[in-house]
Each structure stands twice: as C-alpha cells, then as structure tokens.
Amino acid sequence: MIEPTNWINIDSFHYENTYKRLCPSQSDESKKTKKEFVFRTMWELFVWGALLGYTNKCPKELEKRYKSPPFRWQMIKDPHQKLLIVMAVENVNSFDILKKPDELKKNIEMHSNGGLDLIHKEMALDPLAYQNTESLIYEIQKRFGEDRG
Amino acid sequence: MLIRRIEIENFLSYYDKNIFEFDEGPTIIIGQNNTGKSKLFDAFNWVLYNRAFKTEEEKWYLTRDWGAEIINNLAKKESTTGNTVECSVSILFIDEEENKYYLTREYSIKKIGKKDWDVAKNSELSLTVTDSITNNTNTYYDKDADEQLYSLFPENLSKYFLFQGENISQIMSLNNRSAFNKALTDLSRIEVFERAQRYTSKVLKKIKKEFENKDDVDKELQEKKKRLSEEIDKLTEDLAIQDELFENTCKERDIAKAVYDKKNEELKKNEECAVILREIDYLKKQQQSKNELRQNLLDAQKKDIFDRWMYAGTENIIKGFLNFYKKNKVEKKIPEPIRQEFIKEMLEDQVCKVCGNAAPKGSNEYKKIQGYLNDKALDQEIELINQLSLVADTMFEKVCSISSEIKTFYNKSNSIDIQIKDLQIKIKAKEEELRTIIPADVSEDEIKSKNFAQLQRDRDNAKNDCDKYKLKMEQISFKKEYMRQQLHEKKEKYDSIVESSSNIIEKQRFVLAEKINSSVTQFYTVFLKKLISDIEKETNTYFRKMTEKNIALSGQVKVDYENREVYPVDEAENRLQNINQANKISLQIAFVAAILSVSNKFWRTYFPFVSDAPISALGGNNKLTAVETMIDIFNQSIIVLKDDAVTDDPDSMRNDLIRNMIQNNNHIKNAYELRMNGETLDEQCTNIIKLK
Numbered sequence: 001m002i003e004p005t006n007w008i009n010i011d012s013f014h015y016e017n018t019y020k021r022l023c024p025s026q027s028d029e030s031k032k033t034k035k036e037f038v039f040r041t042m043w044e045l046f047v048w049g050a051l052l053g054y055t056n057k058c059p060k061e062l063e064k065r066y067k068s069p070p071f072r073w074q075m076i077k078d079p080h081q082k083l084l085i086v087m088a089v090e091n092v093n094s095f096d097i098l099k100k101p102d103e104l105k106k107n108i109e110m111h112s113n114g115g116l117d118l119i120h121k122e123m124a125l126d127p128l129a130y131q132n133t134e135s136l137i138y139e140i141q142k143r144f145g146e147d148r149g
Numbered sequence: 150m151l152i153r154r155i156e157i158e159n160f161l162s163y164y165d166k167n168i169f170e171f172d173e174g175p176t177i178i179i180g181q182n183n184t185g186k187s188k189l190f191d192a193f194n195w196v197l198y199n200r201a202f203k204t205e206e207e208k209w210y211l212t213r214d215w216g217a218e219i220i221n222n223l224a225k226k227e228s229t230t231g232n233t234v235e236c237s238v239s240i241l242f243i244d245e246e247e248n249k250y251y252l253t254r255e256y257s258i259k260k261i262g263k264k265d266w267d268v269a270k271n272s273e274l275s276l277t278v279t280d281s282i283t284n285n286t287n288t289y290y291d292k293d294a295d296e297q298l299y300s301l302f303p304e305n306l307s308k309y310f311l312f313q314g315e316n317i318s319q320i321m322s323l324n325n326r327s328a329f330n331k332a333l334t335d336l337s338r339i340e341v342f343e344r345a346q347r348y349t350s351k352v353l354k355k356i357k358k359e360f361e362n363k364d365d366v367d368k369e370l371q372e373k374k375k376r377l378s379e380e381i382d383k384l385t386e387d388l389a390i391q392d393e394l395f396e397n398t399c400k401e402r403d404i405a406k407a408v409y410d411k412k413n414e415e416l417k418k419n420e421e422c423a424v425i426l427r428e429i430d431y432l433k434k435q436q437q438s439k440n441e442l443r444q445n446l447l448d449a450q451k452k453d454i455f456d457r458w459m460y461a462g463t464e465n466i467i468k469g470f471l472n473f474y475k476k477n478k479v480e481k482k483i484p485e486p487i488r489q490e491f492i493k494e495m496l497e498d499q500v501c502k503v504c505g506n507a508a509p510k511g512s513n514e515y516k517k518i519q520g521y522l523n524d525k526a527l528d529q530e531i532e533l534i535n536q537l538s539l540v541a542d543t544m545f546e547k548v549c550s551i552s553s554e555i556k557t558f559y560n561k562s563n564s565i566d567i568q569i570k571d572l573q574i575k576i577k578a579k580e581e582e583l584r585t586i587i588p589a590d591v592s593e594d595e596i597k598s599k600n601f602a603q604l605q606r607d608r609d610n611a612k613n614d615c616d617k618y619k620l621k622m623e624q625i626s627f628k629k630e631y632m633r634q635q636l637h638e639k640k641e642k643y644d645s646i647v648e649s650s651s652n653i654i655e656k657q658r659f660v661l662a663e664k665i666n667s668s669v670t671q672f673y674t675v676f677l678k679k680l681i682s683d684i685e686k687e688t689n690t691y692f693r694k695m696t697e698k699n700i701a702l703s704g705q706v707k708v709d710y711e712n713r714e715v716y717p718v719d720e721a722e723n724r725l726q727n728i729n730q731a732n733k734i735s736l737q738i739a740f741v742a743a744i745l746s747v748s749n750k751f752w753r754t755y756f757p758f759v760s761d762a763p764i765s766a767l768g769g770n771n772k773l774t775a776v777e778t779m780i781d782i783f784n785q786s787i788i789v790l791k792d793d794a795v796t797d798d799p800d801s802m803r804n805d806l807i808r809n810m811i812q813n814n815n816h817i818k819n820a821y822e823l824r825m826n827g828e829t830l831d832e833q834c835t836n837i838i839k840l841k
Contacts, residue, residue, distance in 0.1 A: 001533065044455050055462045082540040083460070083467075085533075090470040095477065095534055133447040136454055137555065143462040144552050 002101045004074035008046060009109050014116045015066040019045060021123075022130055025070070038130055043076045046112050047084065049119060053111030054087040055143075060114035073105070084108050150301065151785055152242045152757050159224040159236040160195065161188040162825075164834035171787060172818045175780040177811050177840075179792040180823030185835030186789045189823070190761035193311055195219075196238040196254045197302050199272055202313070217258045217266040222831040225260075233259045244301070245754055247281035252298065274298075302756075305335035309744045312760040321737060322403040323713040325396045329744075336748040337680050342673040349666040353659075360659040366651045374650070377643045384636045388629060395625045399713045402618035409611035416604045417730070418586060422596045425583045429576055436572040443565045450558055460544055461551045467541050474538045483534055492521050581801060584793060622712065680747070681710045687743035688715075688736075695735045695778045704728075706736055715740055731771035734764055738775060742782045758783040762791060773806045780816055792822065811840055 010019065019025065023039045024032075039045040053059055076084070088097060088107045097104050122129045122139075129135055152171050157163040162185040169178070169189070180186045191201040200209045201219060212219060220236045228234045239253040256272040276294040279286045289297050302310070308320055308328040323329045334340045361378050365371040460467075477483045495501060495518050501508050508514035583593075650656045685708040692706050704717035704725050717725045717736055728736075742758075749755050764775045779786050794805035802808060811820045820841035827833040 001529075040451075040455070048459050051459055051463055054466055079540045079544065082537055083544055086470045086537050086541045086544075087463070087466055089537065090466045090473065093473060095483070095530075098530060098533060133451050133454070137450065137458070137558065140454070140458050140461045140551070141555055144555070 001098065002073045002105050004072065006073045006101075006105060007069040008043075008071055008073060008076075008105070009062055009065045009069055010046065011062045011113050011116070012064040012066045014049075014113065014120070015070070018116050018120055018123075019070070022119075038132055038136060041075075042070050043080075045116075046071075047076065047080050049115030050084055050087065050108055050112035052115030052118050053113070054091060054115075056115070056118060058114035058118065059107070059110035060117055061110060062113050087111070150242055150244055150754050150757055152240055152759075152787070154239075154241040155189075155192060155196075156237075156239040156241075157189070157192045158238070159221040159234065160192055160238050161185070161201070161219065161221060162833065162835045163188060163192070164221045164223045167835070167837055169821060169837070170819060171785065173785055174816050174818060175783075175786045175788060175814075176819040176821075177776070177807070177817055178787070178789045178821045178823065179807060179811075179840075180789075181792050181796065181825075184823040184825045186791070186823055187761055188835065190311070190313065190759065190789055192238045193240070193759050194307075195272075196240055196252055197298065197311070198304055198307060199254065199274075212256055212272040213270050216268045219256060220258060221834060223827065223834050225258075225266075226831050228260050230260050230262065233257050242757075243281075249279040249281070250301065251277045251279075252294070303335040303752075305331040306744075306748055306756065308332070309741050309748070310756040310758055312741055312758065312763055314761060314763040320741060321715055322407075323708075323710060323715065324399040324403050327400075327403070327713075332744055332748075333677075333680065336744065336751050337676070339673075339676060339680065342669070342676055345669045346666075346673050349662070349669045353662040353666040356655075356659050356662040360647075360650075360652065360655040363652045363655050367649070370646060370649055374643070374646050377639055377646065381636065381639050381643060384632055384639065388632050388636065391625055391629045391632065395622060395629065398618050398621045398625060402615060402622060403713070405611060405614035405618055409608065409615050412604070412608040412611050414730075416601070416608050419596055419599050419604065420601065421586050422583060422593075423599065423601070425579055425586070426593065426596060429579045429583070432572055432576045432579065436569060436576065439565055439569045439572065443562065443569070446558070446561060446565065453554065457544070457547045458551050458555070460548050464545065464548050467545045467548065470541050471538065471545065474534065474541070483531060489522065492518060496522070581793075581795070584795065677710070681708055683747050684708055684740075684743050687746045688739045691739035691742045691746075691778070691782055692736060694781065695739060695774065703732070706739060708740075731775075734771075734775055735778070738763065738779060738782075742779075745783070755784040757785040757787065759787045759789075761789045763788065764790075773810060776807065776810065777814075780814070796824075808840075817841060 019042050022037060023042045023045050024034045024037045025042070034040070039048070073081070085098070085104065085108075088104050088111075089095060091107060091111070097107065119130060129139065151173055154171065155169050156166060157168075158166045169176075178186065178189065187202065187204065194209075195201045195212070199212055201212075201215060202208070203210050203215075217225070220234055224234050224236070235255060235257040237253055237255040239251065242250050242252070244250070253275050254272050257269055259267040261267050273291065274294045275288060275290050276297050277286055277288045278297070305328075309332060312320075320328055357378070361374060365374065474483070491502070495508065496515070499507065499509050499515060501514055501518060506514060508518055647656055647659060685706065688706045688708060696703060704719055705722075706715065707718045707722070707724070708715050715736070717728055717732065719725055745756050745758065758779065760779070763779065764772050776788060776790070779788055790807060792805075792807070794808055795801040811817055818841070820839075822838040822840050824836045824838060825833055826836045
C-alpha cells in the first residue's frame with residue numbers, strides 16, 4: 001500500500017501554471033483570498049485531474065517532477081484515497097497493483113498529470129473556464145451533455 | 150403671426166450659423182442640460198427685445214450689460230487681434246395677411262488684446278417688411294424698427310408668448326406692478342379708460358373746489374359744506390393710502406408666495422428624489438441579499454462538488470471495478486477474511502467452525518487453522534479490497550444521482566437569477582424615474598445629504614410670511630370697506646348740502662362733473678370686469694380641455710382680481726387647497742393660453758407660443774399630457790424641453806415618452822435635438838440634430 005507519508009509527485013509545469021493559478025499556495029503573489037480560489041487545496045485539484053485522466057483514459061508521464069512536492073498521500077482525504085485506488089485497479093484490471101505501492105502511486109500521478117493537461121488546454125480555449133464555482137459546475141454539467149436548463 | 154425660421158450666428162452657445170425651421174403647429178426641441186436649450190430661448194428674446202437671461206444671476210440683461218460675453222466663445226477664440234467678431238440672430242415671420250418680416254439683431258466686438266475686447270455699446274436692429282400683394286419692401290433701422298416691432302410683438306405681452314417655465318410665479322402674479330397688469334394694457338384699450346378716469350377726477354376736483362370756495366348765503370351751510378368736504382378729501386386720501394398699502398402688501402405676498410412655491414417645489418422634488426433614492430437603496434439591498442444567497446448556494450455546493458460531483462462521468466469505471474470485484478469474489482480469488490479471535494476460538498475448541506470437522510491438536514486440520522493465525526498481510530489486503538468495494542458501491546449510487554442534483558441546483562440558482570434580474574430591471578426603472586425629476590443642479594449625493602428638516606422649516610417660514618401678508622390684505626380690505634361706507638355716507642350728506650346750495654351755476658357744474666366722473670369710473674370698472682371675466686372664461690376652456698385628457702386634474706379656475714390671485718375652485722366655488730403639481734402646471738398653462746387667446750382677439754393675430762422648460766416640474770404621463778395640450782391650444786408652438794432619455798442607452802431612448810410622441814404625433818412636423826460639442830469650455834458649442 002502507498003505509505004501515508006509518501007510525497008505525491010506533480011509536474012513542474014503544472015505546478016507553476018495550473019496549481020498556482022487555481023489553488024492557494026504559499027508563494028502566491030496574487031492578492032486573492034483563499035476563498036477566491038476555485039480549488040481549496042492542491043490535493044483537490046490533484047484528485048480532479050486524476051478523475052479526468054481516468055475518465056478520458058489519458059495518463060501522461062511527468063516530464064519534470066516538481067522538486068518539492070506540495071503534499072503527501074495522507075493529505076488526500078477519504079473516500080478520495082480509496083476511490084483513486086478503485087480507479088487505478090480498474091485501470092490495470094488487477095488487484096495485484098495493491099501489492100506494488102510505487103506502481104499504484106505512479107498510475108494515479110500519471111492520470112492526474114494527463115487530466116491537468118486537459119484542464120490547461122480548456123483554460124487556454126476558454127478564459128472563463130475554472131474561474132469560479134459556477135464554471136466548475138458547468139464543467140461537470142458538460143459531462144452529462146445537457147444544457148443548464 | 151407665424152415664425153418661419155430663426156438663424157443664430159455666434160450667439161452664446163451657438164457657433165457659426167445655425168438654422169431652425171418652423172411650421173404652423175408644434176415644433177419640439179429637446180436636449181440634455183447645458184446643450185443650448187435656454188440659449189435658443191434667449192435668441193428669441195434677444196432679437197425681439199435686446200435681452201438675454203443670465204442663468205447664474207437669474208436676471209435678464211440688455212446687450213450693453215452682456216458685452217463680449219454674448220458672443221460665442223469658440224468664435225472669439227478663433228479670432229485674431231485687430232479682427233472683429235460678430236454675432237447675429239434673425240427671425241423670419243409672416244402676419245395674417247402674408248406680409249413677410251425679416252428681423253435681424255447684430256452685435257460686434259473687436260479684439261484688441263489676448264483677452265481684451267473693444268465692445269460696441271448697442272446692438273443694431275433692422276426690420277425688412279415685404280408686402281404680400283405689391284412685393285414692395287421697406288427696411289427700418291434701430292428705433293424705427295423697434296417701433297414697428299412694438300406693434301407686432303408688444304413687449305408687455307412678451308412674458309406670455311415667450312414663456313419661461315421657471316418664472317411662472319411672476320406670470321401668475323396679478324398685483325398692479327405685475328406682468329399681468331402690464332399685459333392688460335396691451336391686450337385691451339384699458340389705458341384709455343384709465344386716462345379718462347384720471348382726467349374726469351381732476352376736473353371734478355377743480356369744480357368741487359370752485360363750488361366750495363363760493364360762499365353760500367347760509368353761513369351754517371357754508372361751514373358744513375367746508376367741513377364735510379375736508380372730511381371727504383381726508384377719507385379719499387386715506388382710502389388712496391390704503392389702496393397703495395393693499396397693492397404693496399399684495400406685491401409682498403406675491404414675493405413671499407414665489408419664495409414659498411420655490412421652496413415647496415424644491416422640497417417636493419428633493420423629497421420625491423429622496424423617496425426614489427430610498428427605494429433604489431432598498432432594491433439594491435435586496436439585490437445584494439440575493440447575490441449573497443446565490444453565493445451561499447454556490448459555497449454550499451462547493452462541498453458537494455468536492456465530495457461527490459467531481460466523480461460525475463466515472464460511473465463506468467466504478468461499475469467496471471465492482472464487476473471485477475464480484476468476478477474475483479465468485480471465482481474465490483478474494484477469500485473471506487477470518488477474524489483472529491475466531492481462529493483462536495477454533496484452536497481452543499479444536500474444531501473447524503467453518504466446515505464443522507474436529508481439529509484435534511497436532512492434526513493437519515489443526516495446523517491448517519493455525520496457519521491463518523497472524524497472517525495480517527493477507528487480512529489487510531482483503532480488508533482493503535472489501536473497503537474499496539464498499540466505497541465504490543456507495544459512490545456509484547451517489548454518482549448516479551448527480552445529474553438530478555445538478556438540475557435541482559440550477560432550478561434554485563435560476564430562480565435566484567430571475568429575482569436578481571427582476572430587481573435589476575426595477576432599479577433601472579427607478580434610476581430613470583429619478584433622472585426625470587432630479588433637479589439639474591443637484592447631485593444624488595446632495596439629495597442624500599439634504600437637510601429635509603431645514604428645508605421644511607424654510608418652506609413653513611415662507612408659508613407663514615405668505616399667510617401674514619394675506620391676513621394683512623384682508624385687514625386692509627376690511628378697513629377699506631369701512632372707509633368706503635363712511636365716504637358714501639358723507640357723500641350723501643354732502644349731496645344734500647349741495648342740493649340746498651344757493652349758488653346755482655356752481656352747483657349745476659359740480660353735479661354734472663360728478664356724474665361724468667362716476668360714469669367713467671363705472672365704465673372702467675365694467676370694462677375691467679369684462680376683461681377679467683373673458684380671461685377667466687378662456688382659462689376654464691383650456692383647463693377643461695386638459696381635464697378631459699387627464700383625469701388627475703380637477704376643478705375650475707378662478708381669476709380673483711380683487712385679491713389679485715388665480716387659483717382652482719370646486720363646483721361650489723370653494724378654493725381648492727393643496728393642489729397637485731400637475732394641476733398647478735396645467736392651470737398655469739391654461740392661464741397663459743387664455744391671456745394669449747384674448748390678446749389674439751384684440752390684436753387680430755395669433756401670437757406664436759415659444760416656451761423654455763414649460764413643464765420642468767412634471768414627469769411621466771403628466772408631462773406628456775401637458776405637452777399635448779400645448780400642441781392643441783396654440784396655432785404655433787415652439788416647445789423646448791429637457792431630454793429625459795439617457796442618450797447612450799438605446800432602451801432609454803426607445804422608451805422615452807417625449808421621443809415617442811415626436812415620432813408618432815402627426816401634428817409635429819419639426820423636431821430637433823440639441824447636443825453639446827467640444828471638450829473644453831471655450832470650445833463647447835451647440836450641435837443641432839434634426840429629429841423630424
């Protein structure tokens with residue numbers, strides 16, 4: 001199993017361009033309050049990215065790991081930890097991955113990285129995407145292929 | 150009289166040459182504040198009477214007092230030292246016989262330094278008259294032109310056909326130095342009777358003196374005659390003093406009334422604005438609370454988003470996992486976890502409680518059970534897999550209901566959005582309403598900080614002054630009545646002495662002079678009464694016309710010349726108190742129209758009605774009704790109005806009542822909009838846009 005104290009690796013590019021933009025960080029230079037960020041914590045964005053990566057089947061190797069990962073595995077709250085593992089098991093179609101924590105962690109990290117790529121592209125196409133809670137709901141709504149009503 | 154055109158060149162806010170064309174019927178000119186509306190009104194006044202109104206001082210000034218200021222700033226800016234700048238206004242008009250008149254007033258100044266001007270003392274006037282039959286032309290200059298002009302546009306009537314809405318109280322005043330009394334002389338030949346009365350009174354006085362100076366044979370009679378005569382003279386003198394006092398008090402009352410009207414209007418306008426501002430504030434607070442409600446809804450939703458909603462779309466993955474789990478379970482690839490206490494219990498009892506076989510110590514069965522003891526790794530893995538399946542199962546159910554949860558969220562959110570939009574529309578409507586009534590020189594902040602208590606005190610003080618003068622007038626009237634009675638009695642006594650006089654010739658002369666004087670006075674009184682009655686009748690005709698159109702108006706108009714007032718009365722002729730603004734303005738317009746109508750009959754011509762902001766105190770439908778009435782009443786009306794629309798808001802322009810009336814009323818053949826061009830004060834000038 002993944003050790004609770006294990007650091008979660010993220011890509012340097014996404015740390016600078018996606019995490020810092022959408023989540024509060026210690027080195028944040030914008031004058032935004034914590035409440036104004038659409039994701040409350042970095043791990044939430046990590047999970048969001050991973051779910052996108054799994055649903056779109058787009059894992060992506062990390063090009064350059066960010067040198068000091070911002071959170072550990074234990075930061076990811078339940079049931080999200082378990083649900084990420086569910087995604088990974090389903091992805092490899094084997095429970096054996098549970099015996100290989102590094103492989104399991106890597107699988108999740110790669111899918112999150114792929115999902116973050118999608119988020120980044122979406123933001124480039126639509127400047128309003130991922131800007132507030134409403135835009136998040138709109139992103140979710142799109143998955144059902146229905147209009148706002 | 151019909152004004153066909155006005156040409157304005159370099160006059161006040163009008164730079165270069167500008168032309169307005171007019172037809173019979175109405176012409177509407179609209180403009181926002183400071184676009185040149187009143188300067189157009191000034192142009193009419195200047196060309197006809199050599200005067201223009203200084204808004205900041207609220208006074209009319211002649212050209213010589215205006216000096217270089219009367220010429221457009223941009224025209225002055227563009228001129229060079231040594232050069233002359235000219236301004237001029239011309240009007241082309243025709244009379245009922247189709248004779249044409251072209252009237253021009255010009256004024257020029259010469260630049261002698263950067264900001265120094267050599268100014269002419271007077272303007273130059275010329276009037277060219279073209280006979281409609283012979284086509285002969287005659288041109289008159291300055292004084293001659295003025296004389297000709299007097300017979301065409303009598304100055305005493307000018308306050309009525311050049312109607313300035315803001316100075317209405319002056320027009321409604323009937324005291325003996327008022328515009329009304331000046332107008333009376335020009336809309337009738339009443340001054341002939343006045344002169345006759347003065348003359349006969351003088352003659353009577355002289356003859357009376359002769360009669361008194363000739364001693365009667367009867368000495369007692371002579372003494373009585375002298376004493377009574379002195380008493381009559383004294384009473385007459387006192388009565389004249391009371392008359393003068395009455396007129397002065399009347400004038401003071403009118404001034405106090407004007408102050409009261411002004412204060413009252415200011416208070417009402419400010420109060421009205423304050424009410425709307427309070428309503429806007431309330432609506433804005435409601436809007437803010439709805440925005441907060443919306444934000445709270447979103448904040449509350451944020452928890453759901455990160456708890457469940459972000460798993461939307463993962464149904465197939467979760468389902469895939471659960472199927473995979475079930476398959477492994479069925480294939481027994483995932484053994485059931487066995488509790489350690491249960492294993493210990495089986496070892497103690499030496500029996501396998503799963504299959505029911507005995508497992509004595511040392512047997513293979515016993516060893517197999519022992520093998521499960523402390524195999525925590527397997528236990529943990531199985532437990533995790535089972536936990537994963539439980540979590541997956543729970544989330545699968547939740548994910549399936551996300552779609553309907555989002556719909557519920559949008560229903561709530563859309564309902565709040567509709568309420569917010571509704572509030573926005575209401576706020577916008579209120580802000581537009583506010584713009585139509587907000588005084589031009591007052592900002593919203595000023596209204597918010599207005600001291601209403603002080604304003605009310607000022608108004609009440611003015612009202613007290615007014616009431617004080619009214620009471621004084623009543624007292625004077627009462628005193629006058631008493632004196633008149635005394636005078637009558639003394640005159641009767643005197644007449645009986647006259648009868649007994651032995652000086653036959655003097656007596657006959659005196660009686661005759663008295664009869665003539667009394668007849669002339671009666672003639673004057675009857676004539677004046679008839680004139681006032683005609684004006685009252687006409688006022689009521691116009692007022693009725695307005696009440697037909699607007700049910701908010703009611704009552705009849707009383708022109709009370711005795712008390713020098715015009716006011717509405719009910720059917721029983723009781724004075725109506727606290728009339729609303731719409732009623733008041735309609736009454737004023739009806740009165741002005743009546744005076745012009747009587748003038749038209751007397752002068753056998755129709756005076757055009759040129760008005761600046763005639764209804765600035767009215768808004769909405771009342772304003773529209775008032776404009777439509779003016780259009781109906783006057784043969785030719787040139788009506789200058791404040792534009793209430795917001796010119797950079799298409800909705801506001803589309804919905805503006807006056808703009809819609811301009812487009813839809815077929816009687817309106819000409820309409821203009823005034824805008825201000827130029828950035829700096831010395832470059833600003835009026836730009837005329839033809840609307841129709």
